[in-house]
Amino acid sequence: MSDRSHLEEISIRSIGVIDQSSLELSPGLNVLTGETGAGKTMILTALQLVLGGKSDSSLVRHGSERLLASARFSVNKAIAEIAIESGADVEDGTLILTRTVNADGKSKAVAGGANVPAATLALLADHLVEIHGQAANHQIVKPARQRELLDRFIGGDLSKALQQYQENFNGFNELKARIKAMRESVSKRDSQIAELQEFSSAWIKLKAVRGEVASTNDQISRLSSVEDLRVAADGATQAIANEEEGSLTSLGAARRFLDLAKGKDGKLDEIAGRISEGFFLIDDAARDLASYLTSLEADPGQLDTLQSRKAELAAFLKKWGSSAEPDEDLVQLAAKAKNAKIEIDDLTGGDERIAELDKELGDIKKKLLSAAEKLTQVRAAGATKLSLAVSEEIHQLSMPHTQYSVSVNSPDYKGALKESDFTLLGCDEVSMQIQGHKDGPLIALGKGASGGEMSRIMLALEVVLAATHPVGTYIFDEVDAGVGGKAAIEVGRRLAALAKHTQVIVVTHLPQVAAWADSHFVVKKSSDGTVTASDVQALDAASRVEEIARMLAGLEESTSAREHAAELLAMRGQARK
Structure with missing residues (x-):
């Protein structure tokens, strides 16, 4: 490749x-x-x-x-x-x-x-x-697009700085939301604590395991139908293994008849093989049925235990669960039980806990501020390089006096920043401008450039x-x-x-x-x-002369246009030598 x-x-x-x-x-x-x-x-x-x-x-x-x-x-x-x-x-x-x-x-x-x-x-x-x-x-006249282009130009250094900033930005907002929720819940804290403690105790007592509802129902169904299962299995055993009329007896007789002609006709031998295979498959099934009948015993005590467990699970799910499938409900409740202690600690800590989290929030905000300032520095350095590089290219495009400028505007990091100053992509506003001549004013890109200049x-x-x-x-x-x-x-x-x-x-x-x-x-x-x-x-070469001549003059047979076209193509050839 x-x-x-x-x-x-x-x-x-x-x-x-x-x-x-x-x-x-x-x-x-x-x-x-x-x-x-x-x-x-x-x-x-x-x-x-x-x-x-x-x-x-x-x-x-x-x-x-x-x-x-x-x-x-x-x-x-x-x-x-x-x-x-x-x-x-x-x-x-x-x-x-x-x-x-x-x-x-x-x-x-x-x-x-x-x-x-x-x-x-x-x-x-x-x-x-x-x-x-x-x-x-x-x-390109939109600030968001201008920032995107600058970030794209800077590349790896920007990606690292932005990742660090976003980790702090997300951590700050998550902790702030957590503190807000705690403050809002103070009034109903006691009832929440009591409910969580009751749920946690009930969950510990229940000792539920994954998939237990379905497993319990399956076992109850089996033990409740022992007699029906025994009749079915015994009837099938008789139909297969009866010495006079069972299918094994019939298949055994068919095998013996076919053995008499073994080797005399390949097609009949193939049929005999299939019958023989069926005989052994049914024989295996008969053995499995006999084993199943032996293991099939009524156990009223175990059935009562399972019925009680089913009722216990149902009562728990009715109180604490949702309308989801029972075993899925248990998985969700297990996750809730896992987090219950953290929630109780948050609630029981009260104002003291909120004060601790406020201190953590302050620490994260300092890191966020530092990461935002670093992100601005990386963008500002990149903006200088991009301005010089694009200006040099513009000069090559018959705009020798035009300067291209990228500025990065950010809040005063030493002053009092508002939370609204922070966004997912940093605190910066990127602005692209042009200067039409030396000492001329910087004008926003969308306002200070003609269509040809913009192109x-x-x-x-x-x-x-x-x-x-x-x-x-x-x-x-x-x-x-x-x-x-x-x-x-x-x-x-x-x-x-x-x-x-x-x-x-x-x-x-x-x-x-x-x-x-x-x-x-x-x-x-x-x-x-x-x-x-x-x-x-x-x-091809000749056709290009004709096409460029048409583009120059709008005429199919213009001698002067063909000469001009040939001159343009020659210029290109000389430039590439």
Whole structure:
């Protein structure tokens, strides 16, 4: 298996304008181009379905019963193990994910030949693909997403600090809830103590064992029916072992007759063998019946004892149990009895016990405060590194004066913190901002960047994050929105740089981006408006010149556009030498 997963092939049938299509993708930079409405985005829509996205019957092509999308991935050993644990089958490092959606809205997910919930596909997708589209631009302006990206960039150090913090956070809240419950129960403490003591004494006296109710009922049933059981067993014994009419006598006679012809006909010998086998089986059963009859004795004393025990168990369960199955009830009551002493100690300790727990709470709060401060320090250090790294990438994308800044805002740990300052993920608020020029103001990312700038910032983020948390395949849809000229060339250059280490798939309208492709696909519509298998083509060198020329000029036969296309492709070739 390779060290990095990648998407080898995606097959599509009856999705939107696409009748049927298949793309064989390669590692490196894969570019999809084509005229508006040709179905490029539908290919990504199909992939999102395969990766556990929400199914939508409106995607099913008109006149079709269902749509089908299938993706074949080459996966490494770690991802293969995750897939196998999820119930999928991985053969020779290949994992196939499939999704079907019926016209009535019902969907089906398959991973490696096994039916799985769509959520399983989404779980696997987290390890296989990172999709960046317009939705990502909307999501990144949210503080929670910004914190998530920073934490993802920091990695292991953050995970350790967060784990330590969450252990203290959960311990603090659990102890606080326990103290609150104790204070609320003071008024009814005496009755609770009396009830727990009564229950504990009754449980100790009962000395119940696991499964005792069912076992007692079985024994009572047997001892109450001794005579019926004896009649049944004796009758069966007579039917089998009677010297004149029993089945053993008849089978023995049949064996003797067949022995006279033994060896003269194989078919008859086979029948004789079966009769002989039946004889011995019934003979064994007859011996077991005789033994059973010998052991079958009435025991009125034991029956009375069992009846008394049954009544004792029933009375206990009626008072202390629930409506659950009796033996399950006993298991739950055993757990309650185990914790009864702790509960009694909590209650009998009263204010003194609450004071002890308050002291413990104070100690845990100090640890929580220290862990929160450590978490902030780790995030702040990571924020500085992320700011520098993304700014450097942005400068490579024709934004030389723009600075990217990540700030970590936290409460004053030396002051009086409110409990509301602490959340499961710490006390920090992460904010991503940009500075348009030197000495300019820092402006929130969602407010201070145009569409084209946001696309480049997101690309820069993905490139930086890929260095710390690489995913096998990155997919960019409309990453070039609002970008043109030199900036578009630099977007293509950074995508090509990213593709040196991982597979990149890009849907683009920009020839300056398409020129950097390792594999270039064009999606065309047939005359009837559909896309069939023959309408998704991998382009050779000559065809690429024609396609990029079309993207440049919008004309099929433009000489100047072809010359410009050839120049763009030559630029890409020189950059890779």
